Amino acid sequence: EVLRSADITMYRAKAAGGNRYEHADPEADTRAITRHGLTNSLPRALQRGEFFIEYQPLVRLSDGQVNGAEALVRWSHPMRGVLGPDQFIPLAENTGLIVPLGRWVLEEAVRQAREWKFQHIDGRPLRVNVNLSPCQLHHPNLVRDTVEVLKEAGLEPSSLCLEVTESALIGADESLLKPLRELADLGVDIALDDFGTGYSNLSNLRRMPLSTLKLDRSFTRGMQRDPADPVDIKIVEGIVSLAHTLDLAVTVEGVETGIQAEHLRILGCDTAQGWYYARPGPPEHLHTLSLADAT
């Protein structure tokens, strides 16, 4: 049902056409065989329900409250154990399977966010962030599908944030920005993920229908020590001031220590995510955390 036959046909056509060249590097061959095996088992994995989602809390720096979570997909492979997204998302993108997989992640995460709402005792809504790959962004049904998923689950659009990477939006023309703008008009938040790793033209930020910049981990590493790296401090200060001028919130990734969190809070960052607060985990875990910080 989730996996439409058209998607499988496209996947097969691509799988048959790719990887035709022989080479002599045995390690590369092993990698290619592994890749090939994983690529071949991807569509079945979706049908068999081998994917699952871990959630990592998003913490408001001003008061330490959990106000949402990012959905991160994993593959529980029957032979290889749990695989991280870096091991299969690129394969899913190459074969087009990312579209049905991404749709599944969205459905699952939105359903979960709806459930958190019911469980919540003080009525604070927990929002959910979902990653969008460039293929999904280019797909003509993005807006329709997203609206449908939200409606079916009964979740208001403002409880969903879609994360789009900077590189996916490089040179983005109107055709790419239009669906994002439609979603933003409906109330869905759009975050620019991995900000600072691509080459965004800063003036382009104004054209994009964004509500949040997610600052890449590389910028926050220099704040693990005390005193923090003075250049990194200046850079983050500059980005926060630019973002706030444009009415964008700043989320920082990869916060691993309390010192880092404190630096970033003082620098005016709005939200933090990282191992210091919690590793990605099962959805129940988030519920416990958010209740704990409310007391």
Ligand code: C2E
């Ligand atoms: P991302 O969107 O930048 O996600 C953040 C990554 O940083 C996650 O890796 C997370 O586990 C990791 N992380 C979080 N806190 C810390 C920390 O304090 N220190 C360090 N060193 N790492 C931290 P993960 O789960 O392996 O995901 C990797 C990437 O895979 C994600 O990067 C995202 O680009 C992609 N991805 C994950 N789920 C999906 C999905 O459903 N769809 C798509 N298209 N991409 C996904």
Ligand code: CA
């Ligand atoms: Ca992300």
Ligand code: CA
């Ligand atoms: Ca990121």
Ligand code: CA
């Ligand atoms: Ca990243």
